[in-house]
Amino acid sequence: MTARTDTPPWLPPGRRVLVTGGTRGIGRATVLAFARTGARLVVAHRGDGESADRLRAELTELGADFTLVAADLTGAEGAGRLADAVREHLGGLDVLVNNLGVDGHVPFEKLTEDEWHRVLGHNTTSAYLVTQAVLDLLADGGSVVTIGASVALRGRPLGVHYSTSKAALVGFTRALAKELGSRGIRVNLVAPGVTETEPGAGLPPQLVARLTAATALGRLGRPEDVAGAVLYLAGDAATYVTGTTIEVDGGI
Numbered sequence: 001m002t003a004r005t006d007t008p009p010w011l012p013p014g015r016r017v018l019v020t021g022g023t024r025g026i027g028r029a030t031v032l033a034f035a036r037t038g039a040r041l042v043v044a045h046r047g048d049g050e051s052a053d054r055l056r057a058e059l060t061e062l063g064a065d066f067t068l069v070a071a072d073l074t075g076a077e078g079a080g081r082l083a084d085a086v087r088e089h090l091g092g093l094d095v096l097v098n099n100l101g102v103d104g105h106v107p108f109e110k111l112t113e114d115e116w117h118r119v120l121g122h123n124t125t126s127a128y129l130v131t132q133a134v135l136d137l138l139a140d141g142g143s144v145v146t147i148g149a150s151v152a153l154r155g156r157p158l159g160v161h162y163s164t165s166k167a168a169l170v171g172f173t174r175a176l177a178k179e180l181g182s183r184g185i186r187v188n189l190v191a192p193g194v195t196e197t198e199p200g201a202g203l204p205p206q207l208v209a210r211l212t213a214a215t216a217l218g219r220l221g222r223p224e225d226v227a228g229a230v231l232y233l234a235g236d237a238a239t240y241v242t243g244t245t246i247e248v249d250g251g252i
Helices: 025-036 050-062 076-089 113-133 160-183 205-213 223-234
Strands: 016-019 040-045 065-070 093-098 138-147 186-192 245-248
Touching: 016 025, 016 076, 025 040, 025 050, 025 093, 025 223, 040 050, 040 076, 050 065, 065 076, 076 113, 093 113, 093 223, 113 160, 138 160, 138 223, 160 186, 186 223, 223 245
Parallel strands: 016 040, 016 093, 040 065, 093 138, 138 186, 186 245
Antiparallel strands: none
């Protein structure tokens, strides 16, 4: 089967791409967007299930060159196994997308140590572990794109740990860009606003209406909106863009 491609001129086919948290929401939309450009993919996810089966079927339908890897990326062992899979399947890496993340809603006075570490482990530590594990596989001139959140720049009630975990990625991005710049590797952050990874973003209808009204474009974000920014940062049109945060929040 020949892969169907829809390749922008600034993102040639054949890019070797790793996406973490790639079977749902923003990760899934990003994987499918890359697949349509003819990229070769390794997709990391927590475990087999309906979402992994669905993505596997969609990628097969597209004729994509891909492999799915189940791994716990909050620990060094899982990140190391993922790096081994990238080395075996792709031989190297042009684009890393650190998308893995979880949410959390709890008042600060009730925030437990376990919940703090759960959110920081998935949202922040995983980006450090995976990036470090694949660093020797990243080609000079490659691209690292991490998915943050626009609330990191504003703060969110009932989400101190979530806001903290995403804010840390701003510093991670700016500092790592300076370290890897000599190799031409660009490091950037995409900060989505409220995104409908499920209908109504899993929020009460009254809150959805309030957030929509507060957004300049009059709607919540879609995973595909974020995927578009990721593809831009991964491609040749962004060869002089590094250490920056692109907010994809509809002007909220």
